Amino acid sequence: MPTITAKNFSLKATLESGQIFRWEQQGEWHYIVTGKNIIRIRQDEERISYQCSSDDFDVQKFLGLKDSSYEKTLAEISRHRQLKSAAAKYKGLRIMQQEPWECTASFICSSFSNIKRITKNLNAIASKFGKQIKLEGYASYAFPTAAEIAANPAKLKGCGLGYREKYLAETAQKISSGWSYSRIRRKSYEQAKKQLMKLPGVGEKVADCIMLFSLGFTEAFPVDTWIGKAMKQEHAECRAMSAKKTAEYGRKLFGKNAGYAQQFIYHYARSCGGK
């Protein structure tokens, strides 16, 4: 089993900050399900031990551990008064690098919902479409590809998606017929976002999440209800702003660090009630 030493990494803060939904803790171990993989992982201070059901999956990249400028980013965002407490308290919170399709599907399900329900929805989708996968006695289901959902969208019934069901079905169809995330990855922030927002169920905020969590756009600043409230509280200029304007404000304020800033603000606001 691989054991590594990781500085400036908090598995707990990273997992609990709402980037990814299919994971759970059992004692000291955390089980993360992503794509067709299960990762079993624990952290004891700087010592990380993990194993993965596939040996060709780059766990460290997935966890955001290969971001060589993390310390610099943390230092820069810590200079903002708004982020001092959050950056100290959740030092080691990383932006993970998810697979784009699963990330897209996850955040289509996230709109006007809550994390517990999103997790339930995604697990339901996986168990209906996906193959069973196992690791060390832990069993789960692989997340289906876009093509697998597009081939039988009626199976989404009963997954509890509500009105998001048709968005996911339509987007699965589009993604499986000629869409290329690697092409989007090479575009500018504006062009990539514009392209993603053509997908049903993908608006400003979901597009920003997909770009930040799976396509490497660290300047994305997703604004949900929590970020909206936190920004209004901290910046008087934001009080009368729409979510779209607040996102622009955040991108200008934090630049390339906007994604990290957003993730710390989000986690802090949700966990500490803004205190």
Next chain:
DNA sequence: ACCCAGGAAGCTC
């Protein structure tokens, strides 16, 4: 019963 949830789409103006 009432309110909210990691919002988006479809209206109107």
Next chain:
DNA sequence: GAGCTTCATGGG
């Protein structure tokens, strides 16, 4: 383009 309404569902 900016504001308002509607959209299923589960949990507090």
